[in-house]
Amino acid sequence: MRQRRHDGSVVEFQKKRGGEAAAFFLPFLAPDMALLDVGCGPGTITSAIAGSVGKAIGVDIEPHATAAANQLAGILGLTNVAFVEADMIALPFGDATFDAVFFHAVLYHQSRTTLTRTLAEARRVLKPGGLLGTRDADVGGNILYPEFEGVHLALDLWQRWYEHGDPAALRFGRRQGCILRAHGFTPIWVGASYVNHSADAEARQEAVADARRSLLGLGPQLVNQALATEAEIQAALAGWEAWGRDPDAVYFRCRCECVARKD
Incomplete structure (x- = not known):
């Protein structure tokens, strides 16, 4: 069986890839913020964001994804990151828990019903005035x-x-602003x-x-x-x-x- 490598070059590549995916959101974050990364997968993006906030939590419905994410965080020596197995339409957090919520390549392939429930959950766990960052195809x-x-x-x-x-699914990216506005958010920046x-x-x-x-x-x-x-x-x-x-x-x-x- 081939062993998984975690040498310096692999870890640096994972950090770089995660950092690129979240680069647009970083200027809006601050060291005292608590951030939730929804659909975090193996945790590369969550781990990259962690250095810009006080606490970062990643959630994913797949247990193997959160296991890999916890392993990566341990290798990187991150102490302000945690990963939780959870469904994005039923987040295990109280109201107004987070200053920021992040979605990467998650929303565009959801049904309208799931999208509505997911954004409602994101809005619920965000503090008043909290930020939502989305990046989609x-x-x-x-x-x-x-x-x-x-x-x-x-x-x-x-x-x-x-x-x-x-x-309209494959042109979701260009419609993110109007979609978020329709679900109780006010877009303040767009890019690509x-x-x-x-x-x-x-x-x-x-x-x-x-x-x-x-x-x-x-x-x-x-x-x-x-x-x-x-x-x-x-x-x-x-x-x-x-x-x-x-x-x-x-x-x-x-x-x-x-x-x-x-x-």
Whole structure:
């Protein structure tokens, strides 16, 4: 069995990636704040934010995610971070507990009912005047080169899947401000940045591997719902393989960002 490595380079990479994801929110934070990171996953972002606040708590519904997050916090020697297994629509915290709540790549794929309940919970646990930071995808801002037909097909397949439930889902990022306003928050800042999946050869191969896992996992569901054919799935896989072999290939994935205040 391959052992998980936690040498200095791996930890620094995890900190850097988490810091980039939360960079837009950091200027709004202060050392005396308590922050909640909802849908924290393995804790890279929560751990990166911890240095800017007094206390940071990450919650995730998956126990393996919170276990990995606690392990990372221990390796980094963080004493002001904790991770809790919890559902974002039923947070185990009292009213007005936090000064800030953060969502990264969490809200855009939620149903309208779940989104409403999640934002209601975030509003409940925020103190009056507390801050909400969101960073989510928007397919309209992605940058791709070379524009292989198979890669465009892969992106279209993902779009078909998300749009069959909600036609506006993949353009959630640009609508964050109006969505938050409709749920009792006042947007005070908006922006955008990119996730770079092509910084070097290793990053490109990781992007291809991620695309392959996603297509193979989603493929049967697309086919079963008549949203794609098996031939399209195979063509999309071939497109990503071709993209990964090009040493000048780029894929920059857009993330829209919003900071809002609890009214």
